[in-house]
Amino acid sequence: MKDISFNIDGRTCTAEKGLNLIEAAKQNGIFIPTLCHFKQQNPLGSCRVCTVKLNGRAIAGCTINIEEGMDIEVNTTELLDTRKAILEMMFVEGNHFCPSCEKSGDCQMQNLGYETGIRFTRFPHLFVERFIDAKSERIIINQNRCIKCKRCFEEVKTSDGYSVFNFINKGNKTIVSVDYEQEAKLSESQAEYAMNICPTGAILVKGKSLSKPFGSRTFDQGIKGKTIPFNKINKNSSNGQKKRVATTSLAGCFGCHMSMLDIDLGLLDLIEVVQFDKSPITDIKKFSKRCDIGIIEGGCSNTHNFEVLRAFRENCDILVSVGECAIWGGLPALRNTIPLEDCLKEAYLDSLTSEENETIIPNHEDIPKILNKVYSNHEIVKIDYHIPGCPPNSNHIWNVIKNILFEEEYAIAYPEFKYD
């Protein structure tokens, strides 16, 4: 086949005629993100992350075969934002708890989240209850994480040609299901192949999902030995005026606060330019003065969290949500798909440590009321910045906060971006 030339974002590219656009772009050094496109299989066009414009018309890039003179837009502001939005839709549609996911670090969807710079989702999380099917011999399907890309349908068949995975239902109730009978026919390596081609952690193989240690996985990408630098403070930047900082932990585990303390000796530099106000670190309970910045860990799970958050908004110029829980509920939001009644019963009536025949759920007017679900902070007040991570790296937190406080330049490097 002869090479033909085509245009991507005004740049002339060449590739073999009829080649899939994703591959053709790659050969010309242009990256088009995809989640469903896989090798040479029939284009699926299901995830839509590769949306590009062909001669002005939006289309899934993976469904294009290159022809002479095609004019393709890939990295325009509109398309970059569209791709990011589609990924965000995936995050809010499923229940993607990266910190507790076996595939974290090897997850292509998570990687694209980092690539596209998703710090928080513009859409509210839907928190639909989804089940985990572990009835098969080897394969576990975790519906919370499935993005319905159809890769497994096309790529995983039994040796005698039967499909193992397929859709069930339609509309927003569509799920990927596994055929137990056919699944049993798969060889060990076929099952593992299914797990590996899944772009998220939706398909797992029992006993095989944690073979690679966290931290050294494909997308962890921390260049060995290289840590995130602690950016020294330019002492003149404070103009002698100490910046006031308040912090709090709402429905969180204090892990983000621990991470903040992890800047170690940096703390000595810090106290020269920063004055802590209301914070668990100082144990100051009430705002004594208006603060420049409020750092919030954890989401809103009860009425007290709500009041504290509103007070922070009223008393701080800038609010920063730190960590997954603050940004979208995080691990406490695991309860969002379970009825509140079941949660309370499990905690107070049916737990191993509760008295037999206990019927009273502790309550008193002084005890905060539990909200129907865990809310992200930006559903309650305006949040100015979001720092994802569980917890975010200490130096990373500091570098970002410092940048905000002293209006300094700071570019976030890929390995600093983490959801787990």
Added chain:
Amino acid sequence: MNRTDLLNELWEFQNKYGYIPNSAINEIAQSLKISTLEVKGVISFYHFFHSKPTGKYIIYLNNSIISELKGFQQIKAAFEKETGCTFNEYSQNSLFSLFETSCIGLNDQEPAALINFQPFTNLTVKKVKKIILDLKNGVNPKDISSNVISKIQYTPTIDKTVFFRDYKTGNALVNLNKKNRNEILEIISKAKLAGRGGAFFPTAKKWQYCKESTSEKKYIVCNADEGEPGTFKDKSLLNNMPGLIIEGMVIAAYATGAENGFIYLRAEYKYLLEKLKSTIKEFHQNGYLGNNICGIKNFSFNIEIQLGAGSYVCGEEKALIESLEGKRGEPRIQKHFPTESGYLGYSTVVNNVETFAKAARIIELGSNFITAIGTKNSKGTKLVSISGDVAKPGVYEIEWGTTVKQLLKLCEALSPYYIQISGPSGECINNTEFDRKICEEDLICGGSIMVFNRFRSVLQIQENFMKFFKTESCGVCTPCRAGNQILYEKVKKFKRGLCTQKDLDEIQEWGKIIKLSSRCGLGKSSPNSLIMAIDKFNDYFSLKISPASENNHIEFDMENAIQEYDSIINDTQF
């Protein structure tokens, strides 16, 4: 058994047992050499197939917006009360099963339901009581079902009527042998016939592509899966002059060289099946179907009827073809026109019922007759189905170029305020736009016109539409599957009074993203109506939004957030 027979096979079990038992699924899977999951995938895609036992009488109550406004809730409650069953649940009741369903093409006679696919219209609580009592006494639903003939409320003067004029079998076909294939295409092209399903793709061009295709076999498919809420104009053609549609298909077959055809009939119109079948038989007897049609040597054409099974998206031609092949109705990617690679990979022409009927009339009456009617770009007449707050709901044959105002007068609309043109996926207009003309140049209309008066809630309309799209999305692509769900949540938030200007802006932005990136026409058009409504009913929406909050707080419904906790505590503290 072939894969293409799967839907028919499933229908057989569904009709026989009221559901498709596991044993049947295994049997089918074995004979097709596919996994049982694949069969289950098909069953669960179509909502008239059940995998759990149902009662002797399956009642499908329409939940479209017009039904909602005409008393859906009361009728639903009445059915539940009389039968003792709950909607959308499988119960032990051996007599009744109740389900909600999307528009069943009876919008002019709402609230309406199908009982074992027999129509029951203009339901009242009293009527429901009587129906259920009769059924309990063993009366056959067919004997007490309603007359579904949608009233043809208006036709232009006889020199301008195209569809609803006298019809005699074969009128369009008698002179077919005097014209060659190119002449047929020329006449169709001259009359500017464009796809009447709503996409308005030039029909002559489509047929030309198929004619030129070197495909070994060719197929003509009549899309009688009229699922767009508020549309029932195809039903009136199928009911009143099924022959005209078949003649159109024969003409298409002649022009393209196709030998086989399908009518994909939505299951909601199952009561028209017999009529269609007998018309086809009649055509065979008259030599208009079969071999050497109209005495044209080597021109043979046969038509089969495929019954759908309850899926809006199957009205999309690429999804319809998948469904014809016995698969889940997921639209194929937009790579090839069906005329290049359609049914089983062969060149396929898919046209709407009205398109075929019009094609037949064009050949019968000549293109000059047609081009004398209408506007510059839209020639002839258009069938529209009008429902909602009008005194005369029904089917109207209007000349292209008729204004909305004229139309509203014809149907005796009562203080019209919000008009939905072409169904939920079309566009809405407000009362400043009533001078707009229905034609390609101005306001294109696929056939559904829903009129709402000023006492109706725009939000309720939008909520109904978004709910419809989120359930009827095929579920394959992210923007449509997740996006419509997100927009639905937003509308609900609106109804709770928690939205600000920011939410209005977000709906516009998010809608654009869904439209831009969805895989097929469903997602590309689903946010249309909501986006437009915000633009065109600005006054309405600005009354619904809360002013931007001071202190950078976001509207929050604390009462709702703690209500669950309070009631649990109340119920458990003794």
